[in-house]
Amino acid sequence: MTEHRQQPTLDTVAAAAGVSRATVSRVINGSPRVSPEAKDLVDRIIAELGYVPNRAARSLVKRRTDSIALVLREPDATVLADPYLASIIIATSQALTGTGVQLVLVNAQNDAEHERLADYVRSGHVDGVLLASMHADDPLPQVLIRAGVPTVVGGRPDRPISGLVYVDSDNVGGGQLATERLVAAGRTRIATIAGPPDMTAATDRLTGYHRALARAGQAAGQVAYGRFTRTSGEQAMAELLDRAADLDAVFAANDMMAVGALRTLRAAGRRVPDDVAVVGYDDIELAQHTEPALTTIRQPIVEQARTMTELLLIQIGGHPTGGPVVLPTELVERDSA
Amino acid sequence: MTEHRQQPTLDTVAAAAGVSRATVSRVINGSPRVSPEAKDLVDRIIAELGYVPNRAARSLVKRRTDSIALVLREPDATVLADPYLASIIIATSQALTGTGVQLVLVNAQNDAEHERLADYVRSGHVDGVLLASMHADDPLPQVLIRAGVPTVVGGRPDRPISGLVYVDSDNVGGGQLATERLVAAGRTRIATIAGPPDMTAATDRLTGYHRALARAGQAAGQVAYGRFTRTSGEQAMAELLDRAADLDAVFAANDMMAVGALRTLRAAGRRVPDDVAVVGYDDIELAQHTEPALTTIRQPIVEQARTMTELLLIQIGGHPTGGPVVLPTELVERDSA
DNA sequence: CAATACCGTGAGAGCGCTCTCACGCCCTCA
DNA sequence: TGAGGGCGTGAGAGCGCTCTCACGGTATTG
Numbered sequence: 001m002t003e004h005r006q007q008p009t010l011d012t013v014a015a016a017a018g019v020s021r022a023t024v025s026r027v028i029n030g031s032p033r034v035s036p037e038a039k040d041l042v043d044r045i046i047a048e049l050g051y052v053p054n055r056a057a058r059s060l061v062k063r064r065t066d067s068i069a070l071v072l073r074e075p076d077a078t079v080l081a082d083p084y085l086a087s088i089i090i091a092t093s094q095a096l097t098g099t100g101v102q103l104v105l106v107n108a109q110n111d112a113e114h115e116r117l118a119d120y121v122r123s124g125h126v127d128g129v130l131l132a133s134m135h136a137d138d139p140l141p142q143v144l145i146r147a148g149v150p151t152v153v154g155g156r157p158d159r160p161i162s163g164l165v166y167v168d169s170d171n172v173g174g175g176q177l178a179t180e181r182l183v184a185a186g187r188t189r190i191a192t193i194a195g196p197p198d199m200t201a202a203t204d205r206l207t208g209y210h211r212a213l214a215r216a217g218q219a220a221g222q223v224a225y226g227r228f229t230r231t232s233g234e235q236a237m238a239e240l241l242d243r244a245a246d247l248d249a250v251f252a253a254n255d256m257m258a259v260g261a262l263r264t265l266r267a268a269g270r271r272v273p274d275d276v277a278v279v280g281y282d283d284i285e286l287a288q289h290t291e292p293a294l295t296t297i298r299q300p301i302v303e304q305a306r307t308m309t310e311l312l313l314i315q316i317g318g319h320p321t322g323g324p325v326v327l328p329t330e331l332v333e334r335d336s337a
Numbered sequence: 338m339t340e341h342r343q344q345p346t347l348d349t350v351a352a353a354a355g356v357s358r359a360t361v362s363r364v365i366n367g368s369p370r371v372s373p374e375a376k377d378l379v380d381r382i383i384a385e386l387g388y389v390p391n392r393a394a395r396s397l398v399k400r401r402t403d404s405i406a407l408v409l410r411e412p413d414a415t416v417l418a419d420p421y422l423a424s425i426i427i428a429t430s431q432a433l434t435g436t437g438v439q440l441v442l443v444n445a446q447n448d449a450e451h452e453r454l455a456d457y458v459r460s461g462h463v464d465g466v467l468l469a470s471m472h473a474d475d476p477l478p479q480v481l482i483r484a485g486v487p488t489v490v491g492g493r494p495d496r497p498i499s500g501l502v503y504v505d506s507d508n509v510g511g512g513q514l515a516t517e518r519l520v521a522a523g524r525t526r527i528a529t530i531a532g533p534p535d536m537t538a539a540t541d542r543l544t545g546y547h548r549a550l551a552r553a554g555q556a557a558g559q560v561a562y563g564r565f566t567r568t569s570g571e572q573a574m575a576e577l578l579d580r581a582a583d584l585d586a587v588f589a590a591n592d593m594m595a596v597g598a599l600r601t602l603r604a605a606g607r608r609v610p611d612d613v614a615v616v617g618y619d620d621i622e623l624a625q626h627t628e629p630a631l632t633t634i635r636q637p638i639v640e641q642a643r644t645m646t647e648l649l650l651i652q653i654g655g656h657p658t659g660g661p662v663v664l665p666t667e668l669v670e671r672d673s674a
Numbered sequence: 675c676a677a678t679a680c681c682g683t684g685a686g687a688g689c690g691c692t693c694t695c696a697c698g699c700c701c702t703c704a
Numbered sequence: 705t706g707a708g709g710g711c712g713t714g715a716g717a718g719c720g721c722t723c724t725c726a727c728g729g730t731a732t733t734g
Contacts, residue, residue, distance in 0.1 A: 007459065009690055020714045025692060035712060052460045056397040057690035061719045065393065067441070067462075072430070086423030093409070093444045102462070103442040104404070107430045122344065123389045125404075125439065259626060286623055289596060346720055357684045362722060372682060394720035398689045 008049040017045045028053060059124070067102035068312060069126040071117065073109065073135060084282070084301065088132050088154065091305030099313065101127075114140055121149050128316045130154070130308055134166070134200070150315035152308045156200045156324070165315065167308045167325045171201050174297040174329035175208020178251045178279040181295065181331055183216040187249035187277055191222040193236040193261060195253040202228075205253045205281060222247065226257045233260025241268055248276055249337065255280040255287045258294055262336070277337035292335035300327045345386045354382045365390060396461070404439035405649060406463040408454065410446065410472060421619070421638065425469050425491065428642030436650065438464075451477055458486050464653045467491070467645055471503070471537070487652035489645045493537045493661070502652065504645045504662045508538050511634040511666035512545020515588045515616040518632065518668055520553040524586035524614055528559040530573040530598060532590040539565075542590045542618060559584065563594045570597025578605055585613055586674070592617040592624045595631055599673070614674035629672035637664045 014021045019038060026034045027042040059065045070092055093103050104126055108117045121129060128150035131141060134157045144151040145163050156168040182190045192209045195202025213220060224239045226232035233252060240247060252258035258280030262272060270276045272292055280287060280296035287294035304327055311321050351358045356375060363371045364379040396402045407429055430440050441463055445454045458466060465487035468478060471494045481488040482500050493505040519527050529546045532539025550557060561576045563569035570589060577584060589595035595617030599609060607613045609629055617624060617633035624631035641664055648658050
């Protein structure tokens with residue numbers, strides 16, 4: 001293994017260029033108060049020596065690290081393939097390219113790690129925090145805000161938190177969009193498989209469902225609850241079929257549950273979309289490959305990540321950010337409805 | 338917004354405890370050369386003041402940042418849902434919990450960003466680098482090794498690089514496993530859809546396929562090439578059917594191509610597995626939901642990430658690491674073969 | 675009992691950088 | 705011609721921490 005040769009420092013460069021450390025620093029930081037000749041000379045020496053500023057030293061004096069934390073709260077390896085998470089991570093990372101800001105991934109699954117997270121942030125290793133997803137009763141956002149740490153969360157918290165900036169997608173609008181699609185297709189006995197009542201995304205989608213039905217002048221339909229998993233979707237669909245054998249459409253609050261519903265419907269001998277139309281939510285990869293391909297609602301994940309990142313950087317810059325941002329969703333028409 | 342109250346420093350704590358800065362430092366770093374009384378006192382003051390050491394200051398003098406970079410080279414938003422990537426990220430992050438080491442995600446898509454990556458690492462912001470996936474002709478590993486940066490890469494490079502530590506899964510063994518499954522099922526005209534010839538994972542799987550056939554005493558079967566995408570799998574399958582209408586089995590070098598093959602086979606009126614048995618590779622989420630569910634090869638992604646992380650930490654610790662590690666794969670039996 | 679060892683502690687020198695301040699220079703203006 | 709005002713530059717004081725070194729005190733040894 002190559003020996004770590006001593007990295008050149010500011011002083012090395014200054015000495016080689018015959019100027020002071022301050023001048024080199026000015027060149028590096030693009031200060032206008034440097035003569036063109038000095039700048040050229042220093043630039044040349046820097047290239048020659050392969051000098052790279054030491055980030056630790058810089059952030060020690062600047063009180064700035066130029067990196068932000070993306071905090072994930074999904075717990076274990078079972079969610080490994082969670083496409084939403086993956087998208088958020090990649091999209092955030094991409095939103096950061098060109099800004100010179102680095103992304104630090106932080107896993108904070110349990111409470112102990114939440115504690116450490118606060119310390120971690122206060123230790124000055126990051127300038128701000130992105131919380132990937134809000135969970136009910138999560139004290140983290142408030143802790144961070146109270147500590148004066150720039151923070152942006154993804155998804156609306158279950159109750160308002162003053163000073164909290166969040167970026168959500170329009171779940172109410174999405175649920176409404178999905179249900180309206182079913183109404184427009186002439187369905188009149190539209191049921192729904194809702195998500196866990198303790199998640200705002202789930203309750204918002206249900207609200208959208210109710211709203212669309214009301215606007216269409218239809219009576220409230222059957223509601224069954226799932227846990228956003230395929231098997232819970234299968235069960236909920238069975239329950240729905242049991243309670244309302246004549247239903248002709250289902251809006252599932254996410255695609256995995258829709259996939260489960262599709263299975264139950266097939267097992268029950270119902271044809272999709274002929275007998276029962278199905279609309280999902282999320283537009284996961286799998287939605288393209290089901291039989292029939294799933295009509296669903298697409299969330300603006302990339303845009304959400306980008307918006308969150310932008311808001312955070314603005315906040316870090318010390319500027320005021322507006323309130324929460326809610327991004328519109330989109331209907332993806334396929335074959336199941 | 339709360340004012341960032343002045344964080345207490347070592348001096349603050351020392352003054353409050355009536356000891357010297359050095360003693361506080363010793364307590365924090367768990368030095369044995371501190372009297373129990375002093376330690377208790379300092380611990381109490383630290384808790385009282387909510388003191389957290391400043392990481393920048395620490396790493397400035399220690400030349401250690403306690404964070405590592407995970408470098409991704411998947412380019413754009415189209416691979417957003419790449420489950421392999423997501424798994425690697427999450428698994429790495431999990432492998433790091435409890436070590437006190439932080440994960441910095443770095444996107445290095447194009448060459449310009451590769452350049453900057455080297456600088457970035459030399460700027461001392463990370464202690465080592467994990468390269469998520471090897472691409473052919475990638476100069477990065479050599480650059481890093483030459484710079485003396487601890488590095489571990491995922492996947493075998495296309496040609497040996499001296500001093501490079503990599504962790505691969507046994508693609509040859511996996512390809513063999515898949516093909517043997519087909520042989521064991523009594524298939525005698527086994528074709529394969531191989532991946533891009535410039536990726537070692539693809540060529541290794543093909544090698545495994547050939548080896549299994551040779552061991553079984555069967556003649557070499559038809560080989561068509563895809564690009565690891567579903568549509569390329571569809572095309573390759575059509576090509577295969579064209580060249581050998583009587584084939585009774587296909588080994589696809591990844592699941593996405595297997596899904597494509599399934600489509601083409603269905604369109605061609607072939608029943609799976611009755612007429613044609615299909616085995617995929619990767620065991621992606623989707624493999625559970627195809628019709629029929631896909632028999633496939635599972636890679637030890639979590640273990641791979643964990644191993645890579647461990648090897649890197651050992652290297653960072655200055656200890657010698659053994660050579661490359663190759664992890665075994667596993668057959669997942671479902672309905673397509 | 676003197677010599678030696680060790681142990682807990684404090685003083686202080688940096689780590690590599692930024693940034694304020696002061697200084698000399700040239701240019702402008704009255 | 706002298707006062708004033710930039711403008712480019714250098715000196716030097718830290719940022720918060722670790723770590724070496726020296727020192728007094730107690731325990732151990734011949």
